[in-house]
Amino acid sequence: MWDYTDAVKEHFLNPRNAGEIAEPDLDATVGNITCGDALRLMMKLDDTGRIADAKFQTFGCASAIASSDVLIDLVRGKTIDEAAAITNRDIAETLGGLPEAKMHCSVMGMEALQKAIAQYRGEPFETEDEGEVVCHCFGVTDKLIEQVVRAQGLKTVEEVTHYTKAGGGCGQCHGRIEEILAKVRGPAPAEPSPAKSADKPLTNIERIRRIEEVIDTEIRPLLQADGGDIELVDVIGTHVQVAFRGHCAWCRMRDFTMDGTVGGKLRELVDPKIEVEDVGGHLGDP
């Protein structure tokens, strides 16, 4: 029995955005019936280029249907450029999280959106058209795996399977997935992550430098992808004060992002004792 959130159940049992649009401006399908899930995304633009209406058709499990339904909520009213910044993380967060083994459902939503936009812009859909198929059981390309490994900070083949399904069939591609992980994240023994090399306690200066480094390289790019940003305000021992900027500052998932993404990354890569405090409210931003 999967442990689905109430939001997943609600969007699955009562999807509001299922259906078809006559003559959509954007229309893309990802996945296929053999793989066990498929999503068709249709969008209609208004005169100003905003997404006036969107609908989905999905073949798949509860989390695939729920992910599709919130994807539509997320894109509606946005411009194409704004919609292009939506990631699977936004879908999963809006659903209050998905079971790890079901994250691929949120990735399928992101893929459909990226494919629809690429087709609309007349660009190649990188993860499908340009990549080399790594997992033949589920037709997953190296481009998609690289993209998701980078965006989600995945470390193991099992995580890659949870997020993309790659490697979940015959298992013959596990070696190739290891290579992609090593390529994206750097070979593990030669370039250990800061947390793994932290045999001796960090000095204050070292800790602050590493926190800055992780924010710059790991956290800020994720937030900027969603039109947000982050500022490091102060570091007192393992107590880190930061402030959200841009979209993040008024995002309703703000607390989740703060503890899950910012705190999670810093604890993982700098020091497991780190706690983050959101002091953005004191700085006078909207």
Place this chain on the structure above:
Amino acid sequence: MSKVIYLDNNATTAVADEVRQAMEPFWTELYGNPSSIHTFGGQVARHVDVARQQLAELLGCHPVEVVFTSCGTESDNAALRGALAAHPGRKHILTTRVEHPAVLNLCHMLAKEPPLGAACHVTELSVDNQGMLSVAEMGNALDDETAVVSIMWANNETGTVFPVETIGAMCRDRGVCFHTDAVQAVGKIPIDLSAMPIDMLSLSGHKLHAPKGIGALYVRRGTRFHPFMVGGHQERNRRGGTEAVPLIVALGEAAELARKRMDDEQTRVPALRDRLERGLLAQCPDAHVNGHPNQRLPNTTNISFEYVEGEAILLMLNEHGICASSGSACTTGSLEPSHVLRAMGVPYTAAHGSIRFSLSVYNTDEDIDRVLEVLPPIIRRLREISPFGRGPEA
């Protein structure tokens, strides 16, 4: 949630009231050890004997041929490892691709080198699109190296019943030990081991209205056997460990109940199952039955609804309190649909939308009416949502 309509009896069954009552005193005042010399403990041994007798009557065997275990999986382990130990020169196991993981994964383990495995060579027989194996192919796969043939009596997912009598006779002719995993068959179809060429048989209590945690292995008298669970002298040195007296008593009572209810199991249960199956096929286009049309357990139907996904169906049924199961990838937790349906060559498109209903004597006409009322609109709704709802694109 509304009243639970339980149609997942191949997964587990309700503990019968009679069974619960029979085991009750053995959780409280009758806690003695049946191996004790004193009367307080020794009196309990009599109840273990009665249970052994009750189970032997259901199986048509002698009570000394019954070894109580903790579950069906333990019985399978004891059977295969016991047979291998008893035939040290033989390293070949013959089984099928559609066995329960308790046998299949055990065989994969036995194929490894020692100490984990036994360096065995394993042959897995294929099945046709009705889930039936070829007896001729089975016979050809037997050789002088074969230590044990392990072939299930009835399949848990489709209910397809294998011709174990013919298989057993072929094994006997060749002097090969024959084990059958009969976890799904015992209690559902009449079994008379006195007339069957079967050397070992596994069963599980919780599939026939006893609690979880009790199983049994039938070992025909004269079968070469080494214990899997080594310890005390219990179970005539065939399974060490203090007897789980309350659970053994429960299994005995459940066996007696199953014997009394066999007529019901053979008449009323398949009538309900057939009405469910016919009703669903009539109301839902692009649906078909997986499994053998007549060589099938009386309680099981496995139906594929094309273009929709099984987990979604199950969770919508769940909203109505209806319990069933699916061979879809999303419910197996492995991204791949059921190994049984794949072995049968069921197209993935149909395997993903497969739902198994497995009934028991506790099901009623009202239960079936409710499913027939609730499920067709669920299928229609999911097909409306599905991009393949009108069939796959050309």
